[in-house]
Amino acid sequence: MKQQTFSELETHWRFRYCHGGTLRKSRKGRGARPLSSKDPIHLVFKINKAAVSKGLRSPRTFSLLNVLLRKYSRKFFVSIEQCSIQVDHIHILIRGGRRSAIQSFLRVLAGQFAQCLTDTFTTKHEGEKVWKHRPFTRVIKGFKPYRIVRDYIQLNEKEALGMPYSKTRLRGMSVEQLRELWV
Structure with missing residues (x-):
């Protein structure tokens, strides 16, 4: 009976394709991690600043993270479409084949990042x-x-490379400014 009630855990419709991060602390994010083998996945790793003193943009850490990303994306057949390493977090846009390969990629990448950073x-x-x-x-x-x-x-x-931060960010950008992002 307990197992049946656990499987019926409903998430809010706004968060049906999201999992992890701060959502995990609330009831909204406690379902299974939604993954797709057809659609791209936005992945964010956020570090604790007290654990990593120099941040992720230091030359040694930056190159190490890029090597790990390439290594494990090849191993688990996950294609990395885009990646941005900030001082305290990493954004990655990925596409994967099988669900199990994507899960393994997430698990191994997080573990290897942590082991290499410490x-x-x-x-x-x-x-x-x-x-x-x-x-x-x-x-x-x-x-x-x-x-x-x-x-x-x-x-x-671009902001990690020195572009000034704006509160409006993407919402306040014109079409020309969006084109300049990709130059």
Whole structure:
């Protein structure tokens, strides 16, 4: 009887394609992680700043993260369409084949990131947790949401490279400014 009531856990319609991050702390995000083998997935890893002192944009960490992304995307047959590494979080736009391969990619990538960031391959890490939340994923349904996420990740990358931050961000941008993002 308990198992049947657990499987009927309903999520709010707005969050039916989302999982992880801060949603996990509320009732909204406690269902199964929605994944799709046909649609792209927006993936966000957020680190705990106390655990990683220099951030993710330091040269050593940045190159290490890029190597790990390439390595495990090949291993689990996941294509990375776009990636933006910020000081305290990472945005990745991926497409995968099988659900099990995407799940393995998420699990191994999070674990390897954490081990490499804390240099704990043989000993247990005794300090702060590396990840602030579980990885946030959102299945992107349709072309317009895909374009918005793609532009958002590109804007994050430009801001990491020195473009000034704006509160309105994508909503206040004209068509010409959106084109300049991709130049």
